Amino acid sequence: MAVFPFDIHAREGKARTGVLRTPRGDIRTPAFMPVGTAGTVKGVYMDQVKGTGADIILGNTYHLMLRPGAERVKKLGGLHKFGGWSGPILTDSGGFQVWSLSKLRKMSEAGVEFQSHLDGSRHMLSPERSIEIQADLLGADISMQLDECTAFPSTHEQAKSSMELSLRWGRRSLEAFGERESQTLFAIVQGSTFPDLREKSAISSRTEGAAGGYGGYAIGGLAVGEGHEMMCEVLDFTTLHLPEDRPRYLMGVGKPIDLVEAVARGVDMFDCVIPTRSGRHGQVWTDTGPYNIKRAEFSEDESPLDETISCEASNAYSKAYVHHLVRSKEMLGGMILSWHNIAYFEDLMARIRSAIFEQRFEAFVEEFRKNWRG
């Protein structure tokens, strides 16, 4: 079962809602995956993550290969056991974080050599090593092909050669992944903001993945500075070329408005650190955008963060209390806000799924755009 069954229950326009069936559990789509960077979703217990309605979390290959080390995670029973998450896990290939965090990168056809940002140790990440780490050592349910993250902005020529390298790496990733009973591999479409390159990348990946190779298709190289409008435009001309019957995953995105607009363009899966990272800084996410709980107006506000969400973080603490915790730099402030923000994102996805199922997603999007002040 290298390709997980994907049942689409309803469509409205380009938007779809359904279930991706994995051996470790169903993923209701459109799905938001909380980021469990180094075997932990920062500041949130796994039971709490599960309780928000998250069906799947993401793990970061780059962080885990450096600490505690992929071989060590394997020795300790794999990432599910190590981190205490029994549902499906998707891992990234490590490529993006090598690009954004590591020092002294050296790119070649073989892969990327880099130095750890932690201790300067030298490592090599090739398509084959990335698959070994993700699928064999961490034990990810969904692995990602290694790709090159095209810089933004870049010329057509740069974007083309980068995209073509990712295609070649995709082929090697597929080869290395081989036949697996209960794990799958996703391709990554690159091509920056150029329609012809996105089309080439999508069609080539699709062709190579056709014979039961790729279990899904990710859209990479977005949310890197191109802006919301341009992101929507790229999605418009990219999802067009992706198979209708396979999940599409928009990597590293994003704000609530980005999720809504991307679903409207046919995307099924998302991941982002926004809920936890901004939660640690006092940000609370809502349908109208984020606000900071530190603002003086909340100092005596006895209402909960969001009483419509059935999560303890959202309805059991007063804004005044969380305001006090964050101002006092108390850990519990970041803990409650990270938990609440994940619950908000998961609740938003649930509302999106219902809206599509009930054929009122167009109205939902209109309403959401109207209210958004982000």
Place this chain on the structure above:
Amino acid sequence: MAVFPFDIHAREGKARTGVLRTPRGDIRTPAFMPVGTAGTVKGVYMDQVKGTGADIILGNTYHLMLRPGAERVKKLGGLHKFGGWSGPILTDSGGFQVWSLSKLRKMSEAGVEFQSHLDGSRHMLSPERSIEIQADLLGADISMQLDECTAFPSTHEQAKSSMELSLRWGRRSLEAFGERESQTLFAIVQGSTFPDLREKSAISSRTEGAAGGYGGYAIGGLAVGEGHEMMCEVLDFTTLHLPEDRPRYLMGVGKPIDLVEAVARGVDMFDCVIPTRSGRHGQVWTDTGPYNIKRAEFSEDESPLDETISCEASNAYSKAYVHHLVRSKEMLGGMILSWHNIAYFEDLMARIRSAIFEQRFEAFVEEFRKNWRG
């Protein structure tokens, strides 16, 4: 009910076990009170604190009066509602932290003037104001008289005049506290390491508290640098002069060995920040002393922190995982260790209570001393 019923169920030597009955719930003694500094036990949810077996928590007057402010806590429904803890709460008088944290203190017979360590704002803490904050504004179940924290070491003359000031402040605290249906006030015995001063302080407080005034007696001015042996000695000649039928509270103590030795000398209640503070730095407490989970030997240790303790923090995570979290400076590491350490301290108190009840506490103490390597 200015004096809570205190039922002593068993005694062995000077040690006692029983229940202090408060309108907000029973406190099983000997009791360890986790410290909820500013309306939160750092890094631990109140449900988790409750689940460890803690019957009562402590709140800090100094922190709360500065932020969010005692009047504001009152406006928000009192400290129980604000912090989400429905059981009994004991608050300190604020005196100790004015002494250890604030700037520009000016002591006088009236009280202590100080500047906030947060913003330099000026405040006055008198015996009357301390009672107002604790009992009227925060709504503490057990308030403490304002006392002066005698410096250590100090001369007999210094310790005497400081102790006498605390006695006068105790009288004013009693007066200000007056008659209350469901709240009680504890006296604080001072006198540094001098037997005659401790005796004078204990007997005077006892005499003044006899007519149903003081609900309990605290021993202050210890764990300030005098060392374990001296602390035990001071307890020996202090508890002697305290009423048999009232709870005795050793303030700000301590390590497990201190708790065991103090119970053997007739102490019933304790508070300390050790479980959470040291937990945030990777320390794990055990019957043999603390160890740091960051040590390399734990990197692949799949055993839980302590499988004998029925707390998720103690038995649901491998040492290897917590080692990884702490090394990676992940919030979850401090969260799990703070939670586990509180569970360890509460489990220790439960074992102490059983040992006294079953008349095997002497053997328990012997065994504990023998194993302790702290």
